[in-house]
Amino acid sequence: MADKITIFINDKEYQVDAGQTIMQAADKLGFHIPRLCYHPKLSIEGSCRVCIVEVEGARNYVASCSFPVSDGMKIHTNSQGVRKARRDIIELILDNHPLDCHTCERDGNCELQRLAASVGIRARHFEGEKKCYDKDLSSDAVIRDPNKCILCGRCVRMCSEVQEVHNLTQAHRGFSTVVMPAYNMPMDNSVCTNCGQCINVCPTAAFLEKNYTQELFEKLNDPDIIKVAQFAPSVRAAIGEAFGLAPGRNMEGELVAALRKLGFDYVFDTQFAADLTIMEEGSEFLERVQNGGKLPMITSCSSAWMKCVEQFYPDLLDNISTCKSPMSMQSALTKSYFAQKLGVDPEKILSVAVMCCTAKKYEAARPELEVDGLRSTDIVITTREAAWMIKSAGIDLLNITPEEPDHPLGESSGAGAIFGTTGGVMEAAIRTAYELYTGETLVDIEVEAIRGLKGIKEGKIVMDGQEIRVAVAHGLGNTNQLMETIRKEPDKYHFVEIMGCPGGCVGGGGQPYAQANTIPLDEEALQQRAQALYDLDRGKTIRRSHDNPDVQKLYKEFLQSPLSPVSHKYLHTHYQAKTPKGIVPKETKTGV
Amino acid sequence: MTQIAQDKLQELYDFIEDVKQKDYTESYLIAVLHKVQELFGYLPQDVMDDVAERMGIPTAHIWGVATFYHYFNLKPVGKHMVSVCMGTACYVKGADKVLETLKKELGVAVGETTEDKLFTLQEARCLGACGLAPVIMIDDKMYGELDGKGTIDVINQYRKAAK
Numbered sequence: 001m002a003d004k005i006t007i008f009i010n011d012k013e014y015q016v017d018a019g020q021t022i023m024q025a026a027d028k029l030g031f032h033i034p035r036l037c038y039h040p041k042l043s044i045e046g047s048c049r050v051c052i053v054e055v056e057g058a059r060n061y062v063a064s065c066s067f068p069v070s071d072g073m074k075i076h077t078n079s080q081g082v083r084k085a086r087r088d089i090i091e092l093i094l095d096n097h098p099l100d101c102h103t104c105e106r107d108g109n110c111e112l113q114r115l116a117a118s119v120g121i122r123a124r125h126f127e128g129e130k131k132c133y134d135k136d137l138s139s140d141a142v143i144r145d146p147n148k149c150i151l152c153g154r155c156v157r158m159c160s161e162v163q164e165v166h167n168l169t170q171a172h173r174g175f176s177t178v179v180m181p182a183y184n185m186p187m188d189n190s191v192c193t194n195c196g197q198c199i200n201v202c203p204t205a206a207f208l209e210k211n212y213t214q215e216l217f218e219k220l221n222d223p224d225i226i227k228v229a230q231f232a233p234s235v236r237a238a239i240g241e242a243f244g245l246a247p248g249r250n251m252e253g254e255l256v257a258a259l260r261k262l263g264f265d266y267v268f269d270t271q272f273a274a275d276l277t278i279m280e281e282g283s284e285f286l287e288r289v290q291n292g293g294k295l296p297m298i299t300s301c302s303s304a305w306m307k308c309v310e311q312f313y314p315d316l317l318d319n320i321s322t323c324k325s326p327m328s329m330q331s332a333l334t335k336s337y338f339a340q341k342l343g344v345d346p347e348k349i350l351s352v353a354v355m356c357c358t359a360k361k362y363e364a365a366r367p368e369l370e371v372d373g374l375r376s377t378d379i380v381i382t383t384r385e386a387a388w389m390i391k392s393a394g395i396d397l398l399n400i401t402p403e404e405p406d407h408p409l410g411e412s413s414g415a416g417a418i419f420g421t422t423g424g425v426m427e428a429a430i431r432t433a434y435e436l437y438t439g440e441t442l443v444d445i446e447v448e449a450i451r452g453l454k455g456i457k458e459g460k461i462v463m464d465g466q467e468i469r470v471a472v473a474h475g476l477g478n479t480n481q482l483m484e485t486i487r488k489e490p491d492k493y494h495f496v497e498i499m500g501c502p503g504g505c506v507g508g509g510g511q512p513y514a515q516a517n518t519i520p521l522d523e524e525a526l527q528q529r530a531q532a533l534y535d536l537d538r539g540k541t542i543r544r545s546h547d548n549p550d551v552q553k554l555y556k557e558f559l560q561s562p563l564s565p566v567s568h569k570y571l572h573t574h575y576q577a578k579t580p581k582g583i584v585p586k587e588t589k590t591g592v
Numbered sequence: 593m594t595q596i597a598q599d600k601l602q603e604l605y606d607f608i609e610d611v612k613q614k615d616y617t618e619s620y621l622i623a624v625l626h627k628v629q630e631l632f633g634y635l636p637q638d639v640m641d642d643v644a645e646r647m648g649i650p651t652a653h654i655w656g657v658a659t660f661y662h663y664f665n666l667k668p669v670g671k672h673m674v675s676v677c678m679g680t681a682c683y684v685k686g687a688d689k690v691l692e693t694l695k696k697e698l699g700v701a702v703g704e705t706t707e708d709k710l711f712t713l714q715e716a717r718c719l720g721a722c723g724l725a726p727v728i729m730i731d732d733k734m735y736g737e738l739d740g741k742g743t744i745d746v747i748n749q750y751r752k753a754a755k
Contacts, residue, residue, distance in 0.1 A: 166650030171659040182651035183637055 005071040010078060022064035022075055023051055031077050032517070034086060034115055036093075037152035038065040039201060041502075041521065042161055045153050049089050050115065054082045061085055087119045093150050095126040096175075097204070104148070104205050109513040111203030112150060133178060138186035140210055141194035141361040142509075146178045149206035155179060155198035162502060164477040165308065167192045179206065191311055191580050193476065195304035195500050196358030196382075196509015200520045209358045209510055212379050213389050219350050219379070220263035226344060229264040230330045230409070231255060231354040233271050233420030234505040235383045237532035238356065241525075242387035242512035243397050248528030250536055253402020258390045259354070260403060266338075269405040270353070271412030273330035274419040274428070276554070277301065278545035280571050281323045281425075282433040283562035285495055289437075289468075294318045296471075296486060296493040299425055301325045303359035304500030304509075306575065308476055313483055314577030319496075322572040326419065327353045327360055328369050331376035332570040333409060337558045341408065352379045354386045356420070356508030359500065368573055382510025411550040414537030421530035422474035422504035423450035423457060426497040430461055430470070431544045437463045445543060451534075453503060453523055456482050458493075470495045475502040506530050600631040604639070608646045618649060621657055625664060634665035669712040670705045672750055674698075675729045679718030685725040686739070691715070693740045694728075697747055710754055711747070 003018045009031055016025045026033050037048040044066045052061035056074035061082060064075075076082060094116060101107050136144040151170065156179060159168045167181050167190050181190035198207040220227055240249040252269075259267045285297050300306060300321045309320060324332070331353065335346035353360060357380075363369070364377035381389070390397050404410070415431050418424030427447045434442040449459035450470065455478035460469045471493045473482040479498050486492065501507045503526035511529075514520040537543060545551065559567045593601075607627045611620035624647065628639050635658050644651040658664045676682075676691045691702075694713055698706050705712040721727045724736025728743065735746050 160650070160652075166652050169652035169656035171656055173660045180655075182640075182655040184655075 005069065007069050007072070008074045010076055011074075016069060018069065018071070020069060022053055022055075022062070022067050022069055022073075025069050026053075026064065026075070026077060033064050033077050034118060035065060036111065036115060036150075036203060037154060039154050039157070039519065042154060042157040042201075045157065048093070048150075048152050050086060050093075052082060052086055052089070053077045054079050083119070087121060090116055090119055091121055091124065091126055094121065094124065095128050096130055097150060098130070098147055099124075105208055105211070106205040106513070110205070114516055115203075129175070131175070131178075136187050137210070138188040139192065139194065139362070140188070140365045141358045142187055142192060142196055142199065143208050143210050144180070144187055145206055145208070146180070148204045149179055150204060151177055151179070152203060153179075154201040154203065155207055158197045158201045162475055162477050163193070163195060163197055163500075164480045165191060165193055165195075168198065193304040193307045193311075193500065194359035194362040194509075195476065197501065197521075199358065199509055200507075200511070200513075209382050209385070210361060211385060212361075212381055213385050213392075216352065216379050216381060216389070222350075224348070225350045226266070226342070226348055227264045227350050227352065228266045228268065228334050228338070229259045229352045229354060230268045230270045230273070230327065230334070231259070231386075232327070232356050232505060233274065233417050233424075233533055233536075234356040234508060234511070234529060235354050235386065236536075237420060237506055237529040238511045239383050239387055239397070241515060242384065243391075244515075245398070246528070247525040248532045250532045251397070252536070253404070254397050254400050255354075255386075256405050257400045257403040258395050258397050259386075261395050261400070262389060262393055264352070266406045267403075268330060268334065268409040269412050269416075270326050270330050270355075271416030271419065272405075272409045272548070272550060273326035273333070274416035274425075275413050275545035275548045275551050276329055276333075276571065277323055277326045277419075277425075278415060278428050278432045279551060279555075279562045280329075280567060281321050282429050282436055282545075284321055284323065285429065285433055286437055287563065289466075289494065296490075296496045297321055298486075298496045299323075299498055300573075300575075301419070301425060302498060302500040302505075303357060303363035304476065305479065305498045307359070307362065307578075308479070308500065309483075310575055310578045311580055312480075314579060316483065316486065317575050317577060319486070320575055322568075322574065324369065324571055324573045325360075325363060327355060327380075328363065328376055328573070329571045330409060331364075332369075332371050333554070333558075335374060335376060336371065336570055337554065338409060340558075346374055350378050351376060352381065353377050354383070355380050356383050356505045356511050357501075358382060358509040360510075368576075371570060383508075384510055384512055387512060408550050408553065411548055413545050413548045414540040414543035415545045416548070417533050417536040417540070420505040420533050421451075422453070422499050423447070423472045423497065424504065424533065425499075426450050426459075426470055426472050426495065428545055429495065429497075432546045434461065434463055435544065435546065442544075450497075451530075453526065468494045470497070472497045474499045474504050474507075476500050502526070503530065506533070601639075601642070604628060604631060604642070605646065608643065612647070617647060621647065621649060621654065622661075625654075625658060629664060633669045634667060636668075665712075668705065668709075670709050671754070672711050672730050674711050674713050674747075675716040675719070676713070677717075677719045677721070677725070677727045677729070678715050679722065679725075681718070681722035682726040687726040689740065690726050690728060690738050690743050693743045694747070697744055710750065 004015045005018045033051050035051040037045045046063045046066045051064045053064045054076040055062050133146040156168045160166045170177050171180050236252040240251045256267045298319045331351045334351050339346040361380040364380045415428035431445050450457045450472045457472040473479045506529035507526050628635050640654050678687050700713050727736040
């Protein structure tokens, strides 16, 4: 128990724990001090000065995010002086910010805009020089617009402290400061993994996903192509937030209906391919265990993780499962199995993926994922882009009548649903691998040890007397730690699940922006999104991937068996070491 | 790679090995970058990559430091560094005219290097020789009380010496 001390906020007396900052104490007491560069998951930067408060006896206003409380402290969060100073600070930030809110992609979702409104800025008093830089549009996934940047540094800290990719830095100084990769390299040439977490934490539009909505609207209006959509598990768990719902509402049926209304001829569910991934990955794992293959086997569903491992862990490439991600499996089958069923030329099919992820845009463009020279996934849009398209087309998502996904690539088990959250792929794999290995059905299928938001989780399961040790990491920073362990102790685990984003796909870089008065990547919101998927799993009769009747049918009609040559052609891939020089993501101490 | 370049790299590597023996190795980054500039005249990207790997500091972080300090040159520089003092005393005595003369004579803007790689032109804050204003410094030699012709004469001395 921390010692209690007495402080006064706005002349009222409170007992609070010692050893915390003014902002932390104020938050708990219900005083929300405006803030910008602060994020609870990141180190304290104290650069924006928006969170200043008046402390009696202090020479200047102090930044409440970094100033500790002390006994007898008299704090004023809302005095006239502090209100005016805070407003001036925000006006000065706005001074070097484009005046183009109404044409900005973050219009209505911008923290800076909300902040300006909340302190009552109704006129621009400072008009000075404005920075002018080119946008970096080089990446298929993440674009960078320094003109929108207000140098809060949240992206830099997210990239280095949480993801430990260390792609971004604040280069140059003073008025010329710009957030950029080393050597001002274009994003597509940098070590950016395309995870999109910079977008999630950016208060403005300095980082955005590359937007494909106009291109997609154009294609949806083309009567000569067959438009096929798929959507990831965690999209349904989060898209409601973009329509004002609280996190954790499953919008699966509504989303299917909305996608049909948007003009898709068929709406499939990526959860189907998640089940299929389990069949392939589970079989691959057993094959490795039984035939002395490379262990631990590490999952390959997360596109950001794939780029990360190719860059930073080329020595572990043989440990990576050769399975494509569910998205790429689903797309490959859409243009083969499904095209054959329809009796159409696969070139006539437009395969669109609605993903919680920005890195999937990068993945879709990877040349080795082409099948017979044809790109499998034509367009990837994020949850955010999908939400915008639905709104833009005048579709009332909240009141729409829910519909079911199409067959034969839309049926899924509960195991497919939990793919969207950290630990879910492992849990789904255990359910199936156990049965494939022992021939018995696993009774207790909910694996609590690998659920939840702990950075690295471990579990074990005994199959036919053999102990299988598993580990799960989410976020590339936690992943770095786990990979270091595996380098040092290669025999410690048999099977490892990695998801590149905090919380897994539910915290993906393409998920809806934080609503007003919430913070990006709020743990509670992530848990609620995950819960929606766990509830979806519980509500299903079929909860094991190998029991999915459409998956069984697919093997009978097309793929033959897991790991068959046909499966290999459509569902498996390979990786290539990328060795960027000099970029060291590990064991480094940056920030505070 | 030439022998000279290899020797320079070796000297740098030894320097880095030295600082790695000390506490808070990371805090020696600026010292290491100074060493790079001393050896190569500027901070070549592949050498910064080397520094990143050998010191275990991400390249982006090194880039942040390298761009923060004006002292570090990010592009190759000429054989001679021409610094024009723009301090108050020099300025009132016509430093701007000296600078204009140099720009015209050398055919470069501030921060650029002449085509023959002989001179790099840069501005400096007070060089501490206000009594001689306006002054320029070439490498570590000071030239004072300059006018247009005097400036060109100084430049020509170096050109002659280079031939």
